[in-house]
Amino acid sequence: MSKVTLLTKGPTVHFEHLGLRLGGNTILSDVNFTIQPGSIHCIIGPNGGGKTSLIRSMLGQMPHTGDIRICWGGPTTIGYVPQSLDYDDTLPMTVLDFMAMLCQRRPAFLGLKHSKRSLINDVLQRVGMDSKINRPFGSLSGGERQRILFAQALMPRPKLLILDEPTTGLDQAGTAIMHDVLEELRREGTTILCIHHDLSVVREMGDVVTCINRQLLFSGPPVEELTPERVFSVFSSVKAA
Numbered sequence: 001m002s003k004v005t006l007l008t009k010g011p012t013v014h015f016e017h018l019g020l021r022l023g024g025n026t027i028l029s030d031v032n033f034t035i036q037p038g039s040i041h042c043i044i045g046p047n048g049g050g051k052t053s054l055i056r057s058m059l060g061q062m063p064h065t066g067d068i069r070i071c072w073g074g075p076t077t078i079g080y081v082p083q084s085l086d087y088d089d090t091l092p093m094t095v096l097d098f099m100a101m102l103c104q105r106r107p108a109f110l111g112l113k114h115s116k117r118s119l120i121n122d123v124l125q126r127v128g129m130d131s132k133i134n135r136p137f138g139s140l141s142g143g144e145r146q147r148i149l150f151a152q153a154l155m156p157r158p159k160l161l162i163l164d165e166p167t168t169g170l171d172q173a174g175t176a177i178m179h180d181v182l183e184e185l186r187r188e189g190t191t192i193l194c195i196h197h198d199l200s201v202v203r204e205m206g207d208v209v210t211c212i213n214r215q216l217l218f219s220g221p222p223v224e225e226l227t228p229e230r231v232f233s234v235f236s237s238v239k240a241a
Contacts, residue, residue: 079153089138
């Protein structure tokens with residue numbers, strides 16, 4: 001089961017004997033590792049290896065065995081950026097409507113408080129999307145939608161940020177903006193868990209890399225763990241599920 005514990009520092013995240021079975025198939029088996037507070041912790045591994053299932057278990061979206069303990073030292077604010085968003089493009093919803101729906105309880109058509117409008121403007125500007133605020137959400141490109149999803153994860157400023165391959169569909173400029181914001185959040189002490197497929201970025205940005213293929217293969221500093229031989233063995237000889 002998932003547990004939340006208040007401690008003096010945090011958030012630290014402990015995965016203890018995490019297991020997951022679906023339809024008789026083992027998705028994750030006895031996964032153990034710890035995410036340190038204020039770090040960028042990257043998750044890598046072959047497709048079908050259980051990376052997204054691990055995140056969904058952490059978010060309480062999938063049944064699992066073992067424990068996931070999130071130990072907080074302050075505000076319990078979580079931001080989440082999925083890999084993609086299923087969205088009906090025919091819905092008459094602007095970017096502002098979409099953001100408003102996520103930051104207030106009352107319907108967007110009833111209007112926004114000034115403070116919420118300022119917050120939305122700030123985060124959209126941070127990801128370079130403030131000029132699109134009145135555009136229909138359904139008309140945005142995949143990369144633009146990904147920037148909006150990243151912006152919504154910054155409301156309010158998260159102390160724990162979880163990202164599932166967040167650069168999918170992003171162009172070079174969008175990727176650079178996202179990495180700048182992640183570095184900024186790390187300096188502020190945010191704990192960041194990120195599934196990433198670009199090993200060069202993991203080497204440059206990650207404090208720790210954990211490789212998962214149904215079970216834990218290795219975990220440690222990228223400069224030590226991501227040797228050419230190890231990367232080749234994981235991604236060439238392991239058959240994706």
